[in-house]
Amino acid sequence: MERLVVFALLTLLHQGGAANVKNLLETVHDHETVVGQNEVTGGQCAVCCPTQPAPSCPAMDQLLLYLSTQDSLQGQLDQLRNRTDSINGQLQQLTQQELAEFQAEIDLKATVEALQATVSSQDSIIQQQAAALQQLQGTLQQIETTNLQQASTIQQQASSLQQVEATLQQLETTNLQQASNLQQQDSTIQQQAAAIQQQASSLQQVEATLQQQTATLQQCATDLQQLQDKVTGPRSCQEILQSGHDTSGVYLIYPAGVISPIHVYCDMDTDGGGWTVFQRRQDGSVDFYLDWQAYKAGFGDLRGEFWLGNENLYHLAAQGGYELRVDLEDFEGNSAYAKYDNFRVEDEGHKYRLTLGAYSGTAGDGMTGASSMFFSTKDRDNDINDTGHCSQAFKGGWWYYYCHMANLNGLYHAGAHQSEGDGVNWAHWKGNYYSLKHTEMKMRPL
Numbered sequence: 001m002e003r004l005v006v007f008a009l010l011t012l013l014h015q016g017g018a019a020n021v022k023n024l025l026e027t028v029h030d031h032e033t034v035v036g037q038n039e040v041t042g043g044q045c046a047v048c049c050p051t052q053p054a055p056s057c058p059a060m061d062q063l064l065l066y067l068s069t070q071d072s073l074q075g076q077l078d079q080l081r082n083r084t085d086s087i088n089g090q091l092q093q094l095t096q097q098e099l100a101e102f103q104a105e106i107d108l109k110a111t112v113e114a115l116q117a118t119v120s121s122q123d124s125i126i127q128q129q130a131a132a133l134q135q136l137q138g139t140l141q142q143i144e145t146t147n148l149q150q151a152s153t154i155q156q157q158a159s160s161l162q163q164v165e166a167t168l169q170q171l172e173t174t175n176l177q178q179a180s181n182l183q184q185q186d187s188t189i190q191q192q193a194a195a196i197q198q199q200a201s202s203l204q205q206v207e208a209t210l211q212q213q214t215a216t217l218q219q220c221a222t223d224l225q226q227l228q229d230k231v232t233g234p235r236s237c238q239e240i241l242q243s244g245h246d247t248s249g250v251y252l253i254y255p256a257g258v259i260s261p262i263h264v265y266c267d268m269d270t271d272g273g274g275w276t277v278f279q280r281r282q283d284g285s286v287d288f289y290l291d292w293q294a295y296k297a298g299f300g301d302l303r304g305e306f307w308l309g310n311e312n313l314y315h316l317a318a319q320g321g322y323e324l325r326v327d328l329e330d331f332e333g334n335s336a337y338a339k340y341d342n343f344r345v346e347d348e349g350h351k352y353r354l355t356l357g358a359y360s361g362t363a364g365d366g367m368t369g370a371s372s373m374f375f376s377t378k379d380r381d382n383d384i385n386d387t388g389h390c391s392q393a394f395k396g397g398w399w400y401y402y403c404h405m406a407n408l409n410g411l412y413h414a415g416a417h418q419s420e421g422d423g424v425n426w427a428h429w430k431g432n433y434y435s436l437k438h439t440e441m442k443m444r445p446l
Contacts (some may be wrong), residue, residue: 220233237266238445241351250302255315262410271365276310279441284412292377295397310352313345321446328363329438331415336363336429351382354399364428366406370399408439
């Protein structure tokens with residue numbers, strides 16, 4: 001019986017049920033009084049101790065002792081397990097920490113290798129920089145040497161500058177003195193300038209007076225020369241010819257009674273020369289159909305076509321006896337002339353009346369009828385024709401009577417023309433329907 005109980009307990013213990021065993025024992029112990037001495041019947045066996053009380057049961061005591069020991073061992077085992085779990089946790093933590101430290105060491109090695117590479121690179125750079133630094137140090141030493149030289153030079157220049165400043169101060173003092181002197185001189189100069197201006201003003205007044213006096217003297221000299229020329233100068237082209245001038249051209253003569261000398265054209269070639277030309281027609285370039293005032297003063301060009309002027313004719317003829325010559329030329333190359341041994345023109349008060357002497361020549365007497373006639377122009381009708389105005393009818397200025405046998409101041413028709421007597425006509429040579437090519441009227445002292 002005891003063997004069965006032990007076997008059952010061992011079986012339960014083997015299954016890890018120490019607690020169950022203990023509970024079972026307690027249950028068995030509680031039911032000891034109930035079971036008593038009951039017997040096993042009906043093929044059932046009862047596990048129990050003898051019903052009769054006994055002081056102790058050795059197997060049970062050993063079992064309880066074993067169970068107690070098992071229980072203590074189980075507690076120790078649980079403690080060991082807990083400690084093992086704790087140690088395992090600590091080992092896992094330590095393992096993880098070692099892994100982390102190992103990884104950190106690997107990372108540190110990589111970092112160190114990188115740093116070593118960087119340091120190597122930096123060493124190369126540092127070596128290059130060291131070489132550059134050495135060069136810079138050499139350059140700096142050269143610069144320092146140069147700076148020392150420059151400093152020495154600057155000191156010398158500073159010394160020279162001090163000397164210059166001292167010299168400038170002396171010069172400034174001298175300049176101040178000179179400025180003072182200049183101010184005094186300027187004041188003196190201004191005073192002198194004022195005096196000079198006054199003198200200049202006085203000189204200008206004197207100069208103006210001198211200029212006036214000079215002009216007056218020049219005018220007096222001119223007047224004196226004119227008076228001298230009037231006294232001794234030539235009065236006609238003949239006197240000019242007699243003085244040795246035998247070339248035809250423009251000259252200055254001093255007729256008696258004329259305030260100013262006049263320019264005339266002298267013909268030194270025709271019929272012995274000495275002729276004063278007072279009329280010329282040659283190309284029709286000048287209009288001769290003009291008024292009284294124009295014929296009085298004269299017009300045209302002495303080297304071309306012109307009329308010398310009735311007032312000049314009067315003064316020239318008034319000097320003494322003159323003769324008149326008229327030279328004519330046609331467009332066929334033929335020429336003729338007429339001469340009158342007396343020629344005189346009176347003053348304006350007598351309407352420049354014409355006086356002629358005896359005729360001679362080859363052109364025929366075309367002007368004797370005009371002798372004793374007054375001069376007429378388109379605005380002054382002084383002819384003796386009671387039925388018309390000869391100047392207006394025949395387009396010229398002339399000594400018209402009933403009207404004319406010569407009209408040398410008429411229109412320049414240049415040869416034959418249809419109108420009667422209004423051209424440059426000389427009736428006794430070419431008639432009143434032929435206008436001559438060239439005419440000259442000239443006078444010379446007898």
